[in-house]
Amino acid sequence: MSDPEPLGFIENRPFDEIKVGDCAELVRTLTAQDIDAFAVVSGDVNPAHVDEEFAEGDIFHKVIAHGMWGGALISNVLGTQLPGPGTIYLEQSLKFLKPVGVGDTVVVRVEVTERDAERHRLTLACTCTNGDGKPVIEGIAKVIAPDRKIRRPRMTMPDLVLHKHGKAHGEMLARAQALAPTATAVVHPCDKASLEGALQARDLGMLVPILVGPAARIRTVAQENDLDITGLEIVDTPHSHAAAEAAVDLVRTGAARALMKGALHTDEVMSAVVSKIGGLRTERRMSHVYVMDVPTYPKxxxxxxxxxxxxxxxxxxxxIIQNAIDLARAIGNDLPKVAILSAVETVNA
Known part of the structure; x- marks a missing residue:
């Protein structure tokens, strides 16, 4: 959530060393990673904190920190500086006065206002102020201060790395949505998954589906699954094999610019695609790719x-390599890197 503290020692201030007016503070600048990490740890995925589109229409018009992010920083000061290690938290009140946004620098300050010598208890005023010096959080903490000196080596904490699942996939979708929708021949969309997928892509503005297959079956699937195919072109064919041939013909003649596989075996589609008569052969060998969205890789x-x-x-x-390079460029990677792997130890070509 933040930069690691410098190596060294962490040391407390026992009750007998503390007087009214003593204070301690830390300075922290809020990052988007801080918000994400707090949401992951706490489970608080309130869209005001994690959904930029929602936040823009909310009262503050931006993503803001969780209120208890500031509370955690106050706990940080109490547990590591004043009084420090050995402190027992008893009470904490907080008033949230202003939002904290990404990039805002917050000064967190605690000040001793009361001492209870009999029970070794302290009352501390807690304030978080923003870069303009205006308070964003105010509160009162009550703690039991340690009665002995503690000095320990400061622990080195592990790095926290956040992986946004689906980030690369989302970027590809956004890039596609910025383009004009592509006329796409959807081959034999005769089950819910294949028909619904085509309609979802249509609703995202990515393609204009041309449904190719037995018209009666396609309409039945749509009706049974409450899928709206009103206004879509349907090319009626008797079976899946004929659907593959008809869809390929649509692409070959320019009526469609892409093929989308539906509820049929891949061999049926590819047989029509690679056919020497009426297929889509070019001077280059066709190949298959998996496009993987890997959390540990940025592209x-x-x-x-x-x-x-x-x-x-x-x-x-x-x-195969050139096809992959061309695809990588098409989806936004202008300078793709190629690593060649072999399933055997002997290079034969």
């Missing part, structure tokens, strides 16, 4: 070939 990771070319020769490998 989409392309793995190829995992389905079509089982034992490629050198010329085929060249086409």
């Amino acid at each position: 989409p990771l392309i793995i190829t070939d995992a389905a079509i070319n089982i034992a490629p020769d050198l010329e085929t490998k060249t086409d």
Whole structure:
């Protein structure tokens, strides 16, 4: 959530060393990672803190810190500085006066206002102020101060690395949504998953579906699953094999610009695609890719070939790599890096 503290020792101030008016403070600048980390640890995913689109329409018009982020910083000062290690928290009141946004620097200050010598209890005024010097949080803490000196080596804490699942996938969707929708021949969308997927892409403005397959079955699937296909073009075919051929013909003649596989075996689609008569062959060998959204890698990771070319020769490998490079550039990676892996130890081509 923050930069690590410098190495050294952590030391407290026993009750007998503390007087009214003593104070301690820390300074912290809120980052987006702080907000995400606090949300993950606490489980508080209130959209005011984690959803930029929602926050823009909310009262503060921006993502703000969780209120208890400031409370945690107050606890930090009490537990590490004044009184420090050995402190027992008894009570804490807080008033949240102003929001704290990403980039705001907060000064957290605690000041001793009362001492109870009999019970070794302290009352401390707690204040968090922003960069303008205005209070954002105020409160009162009551603690039991330690009765002996404690000095310990400061522990080195592990790094906290946050991985946003689906980040690369979301960026690809946003890039696609910024373009004009593509006329797409959806091959045999005769189950819920394939038909619904095409309609979801349509609703995102990414494609214009042309449904290719048995029209009666497609309409039945839509009706049974409450899917709206009103106004969509349907190319009626008797079965899945004919649907693959018709869809490929739509692309070959320019009526569609892309193919989307539905509820049929991949071999049926590919047989029509690679057909020497009426297929979509080019001078380059076709290949398959997995586009992986890996949390530990900042860009989409392309793995190829995992389905079509089982034992490629050198010329085929060249086409496989070039296809992957072209795809990487199309989805936003202008300078892709290529790593060649081999399933065997012997290089034969």
